[in-house]
Amino acid sequence: MTSQEIRQSFLDFFASKDHKIVSSAPMVIKDDPTLMFTNAGMNQFKNIILGNDPIKYPRVANSQKCLRVSGKHNDLEEVGHDTYHHTMFEMLGNWSFGDYFKKEAIAWAWEYLTEVVKIDKDRLYVTIFEGAPEEGLERDEEAYEIWKQYVPENRIINGNKHDNFWEMGDTGPCGPCSEIHVDIRPDSERVKVDALELVNQDHPLVIEIWNNVFMQYNRKADGSLTTLPAKVIDTGMGFERLCMTLQDKTSNYDTDIFQPIIQEIGKISGKKYGEDEKVDITMRVIADHVRTIAFSIADGQLPSNAKAGYVIRRILRRAVRYGYTFLNMHEAFMCKLIDVLSEVMGDAYPELLAQKSLIEKVIKEEEEAFLRTLEHGIKLLDKNLSEMKAKGKTVLDGHVAFTLYDTFGFPLDLTELILRENGMTVDLDGFKIEMEQQKQRARNAAAMETTDWVVLKEGETRFVGYDSLETESELLRYRKVTQKNKSYYQLVFAETPFYAEMGGQVGDKGQIISGDETIDIFDTKNENNLTVHLANKLPKELDVHFVLTVNKELRKATIRNHSATHLMHEALREVLGMHVEQKGSYVSPESLRFDFSHFQKMTQEEIRQVERLTNQKIRENFPLDEFRNIPIAEAKEMGAMALFGEKYGETVRVVRFGSSTELCGGTHVQATGEIGMLRILSESSIAAGIRRIEAITGHAVEKMMDLQQDTLANVRELFNNTPDLTKAIQRSLDENAELRKQVESFMQKQISELKEKLLANAREENGVKVIRFQSDFAAETIKTLVFQINNTFSEQIKNVDSDSQSLMVVIGGLHEGKPSLTVLLSKDLVDKGYSAVNLVREGAKHIQGGGGGQPFFATAGGKNPAGLAQAIESIKLA
């Protein structure tokens, strides 16, 4: 069977058992603070399991793309070194939400594996939860009894809490699970060692392929467990492992999912898979990572230096680093793999094909940037190496290695490699200590504590903010959140006009009022589909009616920006072409930000055109045409633009202004005329193939225009209201440059003349030529004068057989009321042990100051102009 056929057989099987087949959710998660990526098939059903969302279909199955690269499940460093770890993988799963439970789940899992894809029964082993007395949990006898009907008892293995009790997080639904393992060793091996001893022992050929989780408990913040009212079945089968098993391979990377990519890497690098262990590891790393990166970009997550984007960047860099070291790839190469990847997976995941050119560009740019980082790091390391060699050291300080890594992004293993080539090592312990401190700092900063929800009334929030900005409601639940010694409260109401941050639009601010108590709501967020109001204090009385009022001014400014974003999006497509697609959006009361795909800088003219077109749409005063609950298919028929990487429900909201039609949950103006006017402030690049526009609307445009007009008027006035301001300024600048040059050359001439005069009039004191002079030049000018005197004098004594070889110059300066002293000694005086620094300090006493410099040249400043003349005279060679 091909991988394509295997995926389909799973979905067909569960469809035949009355399951609704749903599509894969995006890998990047947007509205859950506890999770950045989809790391299990159940993520998209989390809100159903938590009871925040209603159950639409009690039985569901799908194939979900997952990423395990951060947090609790982090396999990143394993990937490539063995044959079965991945960053991205596909998870085949079936779910029951309060419908069937252990009996059916086990029966169907067995049926699918043994009858549909026909895995040899003798090669299958199962585990069940052995119990955990310290938590008051008993052995999962129920699962044991069911399994007994299918599997010989000796192949049902007890598993501990770590392997066989599944928890979603620190709190929330959890329960025992039952794993199915398969032994795919050759018969010769199977005779020697019983697979029973190898289950869960990280043997590459005795592997878990399917985990069936029976969620029946809920863990609270204090660690205690309660029984879940609606029990949930959550299963996950590793698609890549299943393919390996069914295709008679011993490595996931030998299946038809990865081999085409590995072959292509071989072609590009000129190396062969299967000859050298290090090359093989590298090829597996690259084949795995390129999938992750490509799919992330397709889901709208670009590499960046923070959060989810940073994780993607790090994965890409890991691949580049391996390629750099073991395949000798010193220029971008991963971008060349997208062709073959599209061939392998494009059919199942069309987003890959649709976004192909963007993916290639982004990867290429990222690769090149990292290669530059590597080059920079190698330079820095070289510098350290030569210092170490000079000192005879052979161990690089841990903190140096850490700085290279932490500050300059230079990978530790490369540092080690380069040192090894030079017969040196790294102080790894020192490195680890620094790393631990860094992690501790970050942990402390991010530490967040939440109490359990205090539930006053069950229920869901009804959002009324599309139609009104004020409503009366009651509190459903609340909890306290503490972060960095600051705490605030999260409040959930039965009904609210507050818009929670979503789809780029910021959350509303406002107030809640009960009786004579008014509490400020400083932000509104969406958490696991609950609208959460953030307040600094808890109302005194909880079981009363509250009036919830949104800050009208801010909300109105926000909706102007949001609606304007839609109009501008359409205008961009009209001006630049249909390749323009939204890649990100941020809408606040102050301004709007819109990121979109486009491959070059917009010209001034294009920006103007977009502005004009948008403003024209604003003036048309299109009324808001809103469809709150229409099926997604119908919405698409209306021409609504759906975004890649967005998760849409069955029914969606469509917002239409004239011909601009978008899927959008945000709040908008009643008619476009309310926007007033749009002005683009900037257009810039944020990544390869992605541009960003920042713009303002309404009142903000007015304010900006006022400011600009005022500035212009002021400037014009400065130029006597000349009709051609640009020309006047240009002329003034030219004139300024010309005068500057003239003044400079005039000063040069002055200084030169003064120099000659001073040298000629120099007195002789004890065989030393001495120049004493007071001027009102600036310090910089005096410096020039003194150095010129010195230069000329050096020339003179070289050419002429002068009596005196020694020179001392003392200049007093009085510039802008501040006295200064400058002393210069010729080289021979310095050699004799005189120091200009000592002399100038001695003299500076008269002007109440201090100073310093070098032995041949020193300056000082002071506060007492009256003592200047005395100071000049006082300086004498002792």
Add this chain to the structure above:
RNA sequence: GGGGGAUUAGCUCAUCUGGCUAGAGCGUUUGACUGGCAGUCAAAAGGUGACCGGUUCGAGUCCGGUAUUCUCCA
């Protein structure tokens, strides 16, 4: 969200602990050698040292803030 770094000539970067009128390589311009080009040699132009404020006799260098950017951790 937190930590660390960077910002100096058109580009890539020096300038150790505050003080040798801020330097190098590449690039640009000019000149010389050559029939011309390539090349070599010589010279020149090019800097508000990101921005704002402070400490100091003196700040590119120290301190604080802002902006941009890189990087690590979560």
